[in-house]
Every structure is written in C-alpha cells, then in structure tokens.
Amino acid sequence: MNNAQIAAKFELLADLLEFQGANSFRVRAYRNAARTIQELSQQISDIVEDPGQKLTDLEGIGKDLAKKCEVLVETGKFPQLEELQKQIPQSVLAMLRIPGLGPKKAAVIYKELGIATLEDLKQACEDERVRALKGFGAKTEQMILSGIELAATAEQRIYWAKADQLVSRLREHLQSAPGVEKIDFAGSYRRGKETVGDIDVLTMADSPSAPMDRLAEFPEFQEVIARGDTKMSIRLEDNMQVDLRVVPGKSYGAALQYFTGSKEHNVKIRGIAKQLGLKINEYGVFRIEEDGSETYIAGETEEDVYGALDLPWFPPELRENRDEFKMAETGFPKLITVEDLVGDMHMHTDATDGRNTLEEMIEASIAKGYQYIAITDHSKRVSMANGLDSERLLAQWKQIDKLNKKYDGKIQILKGLECDILEQGGMDLPDKVLAKGDWIIASVHYGQNQSKQQITDRIVGALQNPSVCIVAHPTGRLINRRDPYEVDLDAVFQCAKENHKFVELNANPARLDLNDVHCHAAKERGIPIGINSDGHKIDGLDVMRFGIVQARRAGLTKKDVVNTRSWKGIQKLLGRE
C-alpha cells in the first residue's frame, strides 16, 4: 500500500466521521495526517520496515495513527474504516460537495428522509419534502437543488497558469471601479499552488459598493452567491467562484495575510499569537489587556502583522505550514526568480513534434536573453512524434555545429536529445551516439503502467548511463488528467546523487513535474534541479515562469538550479571537466 492510498483512506475516514458528527478536532487530526503522508517523499511502508525510524516522528502522527499505518501496510486492512463504511453508504458523501450543504445538514437529510443519493435528494427537493425538516426552509431547498448539478460536476481546480490569465482580466476590470485604491489577489493563487480552486480578491476602497457593483458587471459573471457589507462571492460562467473583500487601510495587511493562507499556515500563526498574549484576525493584530479588552497594534501591512509576532515576512509561496517556520528562524533563502535563469535545456523543433524550425527556436531564445539552449528532440521510439534515429540526430547535431558558428557570441546551442527509456530498460539510441552529444535527457513515455520496481529500475538504469545528464518529468503526471506512474523517487534521488546527475522540474503548466514537495526533497539531498520549458513552439518557451513559481514553493534558490549556471559550471557539476 503506497502513501497516496493510505492518505486517501484517512481522508475518507475523516469525511465519514464528519458526517457522523464526530469531534471536529478529531476529524482534523485525520486530515492533517493524510496531508503529511501525501507529501512525504519517503514511503510509509519503508519507515514501518526500518527499525531506525519511527512513524510518530512525523508531524501529526501519534501513537494511534502510527498503529493504523502499520496495520494498513502489513495487512492492507483498516477495520475502523470498514465498520464506518458499513454504517454509512458512500454515496451520501457526494452530498457534501453541494455548496452550502455541510455534514450536519446532510446527516439530517440522510437520517430523517433516508436519502443517500443525489438523485433521491433531487426528487425530495422537487417534492418539497426537504423544506419540512427542522432548520431547513424553501431557500435551503432551492440552494440544494441548484447545487446538485454543481456537485455532480465535482470539484474543478484550474491550472495556476489559467488562473493567472483570469486574474489579469479581473484586475483590469476592477481597477476602473471608482474609489478603489488597491487590488490584490490572495488565496492559493498568490501562494502559487499548481492548481487554483477559486479566486480571492482583496480591495481597499472608500465604500464597498463600488467594487462589488463593478464585479457584478464582469463579462464572465454568472450569479451572486452572497453579498454583505465587506464580502461578496460570485460564480463565473465556467462555475469558478470569485470572493471579493473590501477592507479599510488599517486592516489591509492583516486581511491580505489572512486571505492568502494557507489555512494551515494561519492556524499556526494564530497559535503563536496566542502564546504571546495576542490575537490575530483579518482586521489586525490585537493585544489582550488585563481587563479582557483588545488593543489594535498592527495590520496595515503584512510586514507589520508578522513583525508584531516577532516573525519575518513570509514569501507567500512558502505559507503551507511545511517547514517555513523553521526556515524563519535562520532567515529565508533568497528564492529563485525567472531572471536567474540563463538557459533553457529542453525544447523541440519541427524535426520531431515541434512547430518551429531549429533556427526559429534559436532566434526566440536569443530574444529571451539566454546564454545557451539545448535542442532536445525526441528519439525514434516516439514514432508518433517522428522521433529521430541516429542518422537524423547526427545530421541535426552537424547542423547545430554550423549554427553555433553563425550565432557565435549571441548564444551557445547545445547538441541535445530527449532520449526515451525503453520499456524493457536501456536507452533508445546507442551509447556511442549519445556520447557525441552535449546534453542527453532521459524520459519515460511508454510503459507507464509497469510496476514500481520496473519503472524505478528503468530510470535508475538511465541515470547510470554516462551520457545521460538528467531525467525529465520524473513522475509523468499530467495535472487533472493522469496520475504519476509508480516510481520510487527515493531510489531515483539516491542514484542521481551518486552519479552527479540532475532531475527536472518541467515548467509546462500541465506537468510541473517534479512537484513542489519532491523538488524540495531533491534540494535537501543536494541534487541540482533543471527547470526547463519543454517548449514545442516559440510560445512554449514562455512557460518558464510557471516552473519558477513551483520552484519557489519548493524553497529553491539560484544555486539549487542547474540552468542558472554557465554551461561550463554545469559540466563541472556533471564531473566532466
């Protein structure tokens, strides 16, 4: 049983407990544990088998949950969960996805009306049976009815890159509202999460009505979900929710901090405040006086808010309550920026499945100011992409030799290849050909359903090939579309470390592979990370900044990243002087 499966079981148990009306802190304990396990780069099963390690050392795992993990790993069983599943049909959990319907109301519906599916619930609403329940009314019934459709389409989170475009449109639209002094976008967007579930907008304005009225005029506006004195929520045509808050200047920093989150980071912050005899909310930081009254002491800027707690300002990308509080003690690293990158070492041309010619890609890279690029078309195994065989590859490299003369002084072009790791193991082109290149990337494209052992062996084998420099998109996941393949990243990292090789952070917004947690783990092990566009056309080179956002979430600095260095410096890292 792998970590994702264990985490899913804990999450499910938390859902069921919540539905049952269990103590909310107990529910949270299961969710916290699920999160810890989900983000772990080491397998729980490995820890269980290693007498030198203890599960209880993990954040949020105590004696009880450690035992449950052990039983899960050893027997695959989770008696408590199975018992609850017998009591509560799984289908009722779908009700919790209806906006405005939480565990309490859902439980009443289930118990009083015996309803367990969305279809039955719809029927009951149409029969006006729901409004008769205590605590329910016609409005609630209507809300449920219109929410059933939303629940059926399930949760949809959009790529950060797409959220970024929406944010630009919203910013431009809201800026023109009268009396709006400031606009900021908070939430998971500001933290740079790879996907964004809703958009949080913060404004400072003379009166709240101006920005709220303006938001209702947004071209993609569909309906108002709620509107009060300081807060408004709307739904857009594509069902994306936008939350707008209007706050006064003295609370602006506190509100920005609060609504940026994450929830876990804020829970931690509030705990720290409490220990200092302070209270923190979206209006500011307050000192609790002897008589119980509260005195405002900070709130105008985020720096003031954190400062009041004797903390430095936290880069938003780090606010996940992972280890940023530990980092704060010694000072935050200077996180990487897109300007730090001096080259792009993964891109394709029309020789395979790219859209632009070799020279067009070079010209576009010069325009970006890069010192060097690597041309890395596919190898022959990727037949659908017209992958290169040895002959065509060597011809391309000869062409690159010529172009290096032509562009001398403007950019250096590296002779590269994205070489497939074959299903049975081994590289797609002969070693003696690979050895003639400057920069060989190894990738898994086929056989993604193989066992963990097989895939791990393939990647480790590739990294041991002296010509291979880096493994691209090491887990193969496509966000919202395809799960990562089974791979023992620990073993991959170990092998990369021993052989002075690199791992990639593929900057394509659908990939972002390795993810933030894994990038951080690679950094901790001292493995350099290459951030590359994997561009298949000129525009495709622009995705680099999405990779940078992910890299910042991983806490990466300039020195952790391969292509912030000169090509000479990179060769040194590879031990090729």
Place this chain on the structure above:
DNA sequence: GCCGTTTTCGGCCCGACTGTTTTCAGTCG
C-alpha cells in the same frame, strides 16, 4: 486524535454571511 518549557489534561483560529430563527446554528474560507 494530536500535542506539550502552562506537559498526560484540556486545548485545538476566527469571523462573515445566510437562513431560519427570535438569539442562533450551519457553512465556508
């Protein structure tokens, strides 16, 4: 269910908005 220099019990973030209520519970972020 976790956690601990207030340490084995008693906390665990906190407020806006809505609907169904006459003072509050549920939901959400």
